[in-house]
Amino acid sequence: MDGVASDRESVVSGRYPLGRELYVYVYVSRTALDENPAVEDYVRHLLDHGPSIVPRAFFYPLFDNAYAQARARLDERVLGPR
DSSP: TTTTTOOOHHHHHHHHHOOOOOOOGSSHHHHHHHHHHHHHHHHHHHHHHHHHGGGGOOOOOHHHHHHHHHHHHTTTTSSSSO
């Protein structure tokens, strides 16, 4: 797009204009987490195995520290966009 490749480097650096981070826990409600343990189990599974799962869906994994930060936000029930 506009002469910028959609490779990992361009996406991560922000040069590729359509790249963005997608955090599953942002879209999960606190009510769903509190009322259904399977929801939290699912989100934790994605956070624990994201680096191996997301490339199979043609996404780039986040950096390792991003997964740790997401786990901490989930633990503290800080949901929604940053």
